Amino acid sequence: MNEHQQTLWEFMQQQADKLGMQTLQHIGLTFISLFIAVLIGLPLGIYITRKKQFSGFVLGIAGILQTIPSIALLGFMIPVLGIGAKPAIVALLLYALLPIIRNTYTGITGVDAAVKEAAIAMGMNKWQVLFKVELPLAMPVILAGIRTATVINVGVATLASYIAAGGLGEFIFGGISLNNTNMILAGAIPAALLAIIFDFLLSLVQKLNFKKIKGAVRIAPVLLILLSGLYFIPSAYGGKLTAGFTPEFMGRQDGNLGLISKYGLKIHTIVISDAVMYKAAQEKELDVISGYSTDGRLKAYNLVVLDDDKKIFPPYYAAPVVREDALRKFPELEKTLNLLSGTINDSVMTELNYKTDYLHQTPERVAKDFLVAKKLFKPERGGNEGVVRIGSKIFGEQYILVSMYTMLIKGYTNYNVATKTGLGGTKIVFDAMTNDQIDVYPEYTGTGLLAILQAPTKTVTALQVSKDSTYNYVQKEFLKRYQIKWLKPIGFNNAYALMMRQKQANELHIKTISDLKGFLEKK
Amino acid sequence: MIKVEHLVKTFGTTKAVNDISFEVNEGENMVLLGTSGCGKTTTLKMLNRLIEPDSGKIAINGENILEQPPELLRRSIGYVLQNNGLFPHYTVAENIAIVPNLLKWDKAKTQNRINELLEKLHLTKDHLTAYPNELSGGQQQRIGLARALVADPPVLLMDEPFGALDNVTRSKIHGEFKALDELKRKTIIMVTHDVQEAFELADRIALMDKGKIVQIGSPADLLFNPVNSFVSSFLKEQRLQLEFKTIKLIDIWEHLPDSGKKINTSLLSAQLDVWEALENFKFYSKENLNIINRQNKEVKSTTFDQLMAAFSQYKNQQPHE
Numbered sequence: 112m113n114e115h116q117q118t119l120w121e122f123m124q125q126q127a128d129k130l131g132m133q134t135l136q137h138i139g140l141t142f143i144s145l146f147i148a149v150l151i152g153l154p155l156g157i158y159i160t161r162k163k164q165f166s167g168f169v170l171g172i173a174g175i176l177q178t179i180p181s182i183a184l185l186g187f188m189i190p191v192l193g194i195g196a197k198p199a200i201v202a203l204l205l206y207a208l209l210p211i212i213r214n215t216y217t218g219i220t221g222v223d224a225a226v227k228e229a230a231i232a233m234g235m236n237k238w239q240v241l242f243k244v245e246l247p248l249a250m251p252v253i254l255a256g257i258r259t260a261t262v263i264n265v266g267v268a269t270l271a272s273y274i275a276a277g278g279l280g281e282f283i284f285g286g287i288s289l290n291n292t293n294m295i296l297a298g299a300i301p302a303a304l305l306a307i308i309f310d311f312l313l314s315l316v317q318k319l320n321f322k323k324i325k326g327a328v329r330i331a332p333v334l335l336i337l338l339s340g341l342y343f344i345p346s347a348y349g350g351k352l353t354a355g356f357t358p359e360f361m362g363r364q365d366g367n368l369g370l371i372s373k374y375g376l377k378i379h380t381i382v383i384s385d386a387v388m389y390k391a392a393q394e395k396e397l398d399v400i401s402g403y404s405t406d407g408r409l410k411a412y413n414l415v416v417l418d419d420d421k422k423i424f425p426p427y428y429a430a431p432v433v434r435e436d437a438l439r440k441f442p443e444l445e446k447t448l449n450l451l452s453g454t455i456n457d458s459v460m461t462e463l464n465y466k467t468d469y470l471h472q473t474p475e476r477v478a479k480d481f482l483v484a485k486k487l488f489k490p491e492r493g494g495n496e497g498v499v500r501i502g503s504k505i506f507g508e509q510y511i512l513v514s515m516y517t518m519l520i521k522g523y524t525n526y527n528v529a530t531k532t533g534l535g536g537t538k539i540v541f542d543a544m545t546n547d548q549i550d551v552y553p554e555y556t557g558t559g560l561l562a563i564l565q566a567p568t569k570t571v572t573a574l575q576v577s578k579d580s581t582y583n584y585v586q587k588e589f590l591k592r593y594q595i596k597w598l599k600p601i602g603f604n605n606a607y608a609l610m611m612r613q614k615q616a617n618e619l620h621i622k623t624i625s626d627l628k629g630f631l632e633k634k
Numbered sequence: 635m636i637k638v639e640h641l642v643k644t645f646g647t648t649k650a651v652n653d654i655s656f657e658v659n660e661g662e663n664m665v666l667l668g669t670s671g672c673g674k675t676t677t678l679k680m681l682n683r684l685i686e687p688d689s690g691k692i693a694i695n696g697e698n699i700l701e702q703p704p705e706l707l708r709r710s711i712g713y714v715l716q717n718n719g720l721f722p723h724y725t726v727a728e729n730i731a732i733v734p735n736l737l738k739w740d741k742a743k744t745q746n747r748i749n750e751l752l753e754k755l756h757l758t759k760d761h762l763t764a765y766p767n768e769l770s771g772g773q774q775q776r777i778g779l780a781r782a783l784v785a786d787p788p789v790l791l792m793d794e795p796f797g798a799l800d801n802v803t804r805s806k807i808h809g810e811f812k813a814l815d816e817l818k819r820k821t822i823i824m825v826t827h828d829v830q831e832a833f834e835l836a837d838r839i840a841l842m843d844k845g846k847i848v849q850i851g852s853p854a855d856l857l858f859n860p861v862n863s864f865v866s867s868f869l870k871e872q873r874l875q876l877e878f879k880t881i882k883l884i885d886i887w888e889h890l891p892d893s894g895k896k897i898n899t900s901l902l903s904a905q906l907d908v909w910e911a912l913e914n915f916k917f918y919s920k921e922n923l924n925i926i927n928r929q930n931k932e933v934k935s936t937t938f939d940q941l942m943a944a945f946s947q948y949k950n951q952q953p954h955e
Binding site: 223225226228229230231232233234235236239244247248 | 682684705706707708709710713715716717718719720721722723732733736781
């Protein structure tokens with residue numbers, strides 16, 4: 112146990128370097144994309160005031176872009192632009208376009224027709240009318256649009272960390288994965304402050320009297336470029352190989368921290384979401400990634416797991432965890448969930464994951480095929496003796512397990528099932544359980560030990576000897592602390608693993624993590 | 635000076651301007667009069683190509699304006715709008731200097747010209763740094779006039795220039811307008827729907843209806859020789875006042891009796907109209923006005939009753955409407 116609960120302030124001080132870097136990246140990302148969005152949106156907005164027949168189309172497209180969920184938009188960018196800053200900037204600028212185009216259009220069409228007519232009648236040409244009359248008079252409205260876009264961008268930029276573009280999202284999503292509230296707040300509070308500060312500053316700009324400060328229009332682009340430049344300050348380092356680790360892996364003792372302390376591994380690292388990491392490895396954007404040993408994409412993308420020769424990754428045996436009161440309420444439940452115990456080993460799980468992740472079969476179908484093959488499948492009874500609520504984290508393996516449990520419960524008991532899948536990281540799903548929102552979800556012993564119980568290093572080292580000792584420890588502690596019971600392990604060990612492309616690993620003769628360290632230190 | 639031939643403009647299916655021809659002489663003040671939708675504003679805006687005609691010819695000083703670059707054309711034509719159209723983000727000085735800046739005048743020349751106009755239009759230098767919304771409606775309209783006049787264009791187009799002003803301010807500005815020497819040299823085309831205004835300011839009036847000119851002529855022509863019942867009914871409501879304002883003392887000179895005592899002080903000019911003469915009566919009995927005819931140096935003294943009698947005799951001689 113932590114003897115001393117770290118305060119938010121201590122965390123921020125300890126991580127000051129990283130926090131500063133992330134903040135600079137965040138500001139940089141926000142303003143690079145904003146700058147490009149202004150470069151595109153302003154002329155486009157002006158254009159559709161001249162060609163009104165296109166205004167509906169352009170505003171419609173910009174509106175549709177706005178409604179695409181940010182994560183999905185980032186996902187679409189990967190095949191085209193890879194990972195890192197480029198796709199993040201493009202995604203952000205697409206979000207910023209709508210308010211800028213719309214306000215430019217509204218601002219210019221709102222200029223008093225008599226004033227415009229006077230300008231033309233005085234003998235101004237169309238550019239003089241635009242720059243001397245329309246733009247200055249529309250400026251407050253256009254600035255309001257840029258202000259909206261800035262605030263949107265500060266918010267959406269937190270998601271940039273999913274595709275290795277950095278920013279304050281690294282702390283936020285790392286914190287969610289690691290069940291570390293301080294880390295979440297260390298990312299969320301600065302992000303919120305940035306939004307408030309920029310909103311305030313832009314509100315001041317909006318109130319400026321443009322009649323009196325005509326130079327302001329010239330200063331603005333320079334300022335935008337300077338702020339954009341902040342992004343590049345922290346990323347002025349490189350290396351032989353590039354590693355992409357999930358935010359969760361970055362902050363874990365049995366992850367990057369262990370790699371540094373036990374192996375002394377120093378590698379150029381970027382933070383990236385699990386969803387795009389494998390693809391990025393296959394496309395040679397990344398060379399080393401932190402994956403899960405049963406992940407189906409391992410097989411699909413020809414990746415190879417590096418041997419953990421110093422044993423820093425503890426076992427991650429999967430087992431359902433259940434609220435004790437749920438076990439009392441549903442007496443048949445434990446027996447039913449345990450039907451799956453011992454039926455799935457590592458290679459079976461990798462195969463099942465491969466079917467969903469790569470062959471794109473639905474988790475339900477994969478689950479049913481498996482149960483039928485194992486002769487465990489029974490048709491639904493349509494029972495109504497209460498509803499078991501099953502949760503899951505947001506990745507394929509959990510969906511498959513949840514589908515299997517759903518079918519087993521409906522086939523073997525008279526209970527009905529409600530599923531709450533896709534509950535983000537460990538923190539979200541575990542909080543849902545302690546707050547009595549779900550009854551069951553599949554968890555891994557290693558996660559329970561490190562992320563939830565946050566066991567001290569000494570205990571972890573002692574337990575790493577065997578899978579049973581870890582299981583016994585978490586079972587005991589969960590019952591005592593949370594009144595949650597670990598049922599029998601399902602069989603497979605979905606541990607953390609470092610992996611590389613098979614071809615590259617062979618060429619470089621890297622088989623173990625120690626080999627990797629050796630290669631990196633070779634000059 | 636300005637020659638318009640067979641001008642046509644169609645919006646959708648309505649012929650806003652339907653085959654109009656007229657000429658305006660140099661220094662003349664031509665008023666396009668008519669109700670809303672009669673095509674008068676469309677006609678005006680075709681003269682500086684704010685609206686491009688479908689067909690027809692417009693020549694200013696013999697040059698076809700439809701072949702000139704519109705921006706350059708407009709810089710040589712003053713334009714005054716009903717709602718003044720001053721730039722709200724420019725100071726008064728900047729507003730007046732728009733055309734000089736387009737013409738790339740040097741600063742001193744612009745400044746001198748602005749000062750000159752300020753004086754003529756009864757504005758002070760304090761106004762120069764103000765923004766249009768800080769000024770009264772009448773002041774704004776004067777700035778609009780200054781802006782149109784600053785580059786001394788030979789032609790001035792005015793689109794209901796006094797339409798947004800209250801009656802008191804309007805009649806004051808009418809007075810200033812007539813007195814302004816800058817305007818006496820200019821060829822002016824003005825649009826209005828206000829009959830009084832047209833009669834007060836026009837040398838000639840073109841009365842328009844449904845895209846056509848119904849009658850074009852001097853105010854007296856329209857009043858006493860209307861071509862049809864549309865013209866007479868258009869003027870009917872304000873007929874008496876219009877007549878007082880149209881007929882000058884010199885017109886009724888032969889009907890004025892020469893009686894009463896001639897005082898050589900405070901003589902009225904025979905060039906004044908009857909309305910102005912009436913305003914000089916203080917309305918006590920036996921009062922006489924002394925009028926001088928500068929052509930033959932003759933002075934006549936007349937009472938109110940005698941003036942009215944001369945007026946009606948003159949009218950009876952006019953051909954019947």
